[in-house]
Amino acid sequence: MSTDATHHAGTHIAEGEKPFEPKLLVFCCNWCSYAGADLAGVSRLQMPPYFRTIRVMCSARVDPEFVLRAFERGADGVLVAGCHPADCHYIGGNYRTRRRIALLKMLIQQFGYDPDRLRLEWVSAGEGEKFQKTIVEFTNTIKELGVSPLRGGE
């Protein structure tokens, strides 16, 4: 079991100021990533507690509206996790997702969001450790980027 991928605690926090706790949303595909997330949990891998997982039947189920609404409602980052290319349960769902996320990354820039606030990752059912590392990295990235522009950040 690996717990070496630790997350930073909030840096440079003034006294009395509440550390930044990012709100992250993770969409996991039912067949691979959700099982990977489950494995990470069962293996007791340490992860920052700032994310909420939503299980979808396929990463392609993640409509662009879901992502835009998440940001609109104050999410600091959105992670979409799906099966590896060519491993999709529905044959080609993840290819559609890849294209859609590329498009959404461009669009969120028009709203003033950094494209790094949206991330796509392939996580298979056996990659609990990869899921943990992805969550830790993503949390660190969002902590560096700060609060969502909608909540007063940059």
Place this chain on the structure above:
Amino acid sequence: MRMSLREARIRAALRTVEGERVRWLLGKKGTLLASGNVFGEAISEPRYDVVVQKAAGVELERNLLLQEMEAGPRTVHELHDATGIAKPQIVKHVIALKRWRLVEQAGMKGQSPQYMASPKKGQTEKGEVN
């Protein structure tokens, strides 16, 4: 009831995602980077990113204007007030939208022409789909 600007921008973004221009540009990324454009000009990745980013911005603004004009005839001033887009930019967008027959002049309000979205194919003037 009139929707907020934020809601309107989200809807415009969703229309942009569904629209052809940006989707095609994304779909042709590999071809454009490997073999260049139809004029045989090589396109680098940073240049491609700039082009796509610009196209996304333009499409977002045009969809925002189009949504506004679907609600009823609007002058450029009214469009500026509703969307916050600069007036010279709105004029450019309206010219482009007129060229594609997505928008038509609906009359005059004082000395300003009013524009409204053309009814979509297969749709009656009342907005019913045939």
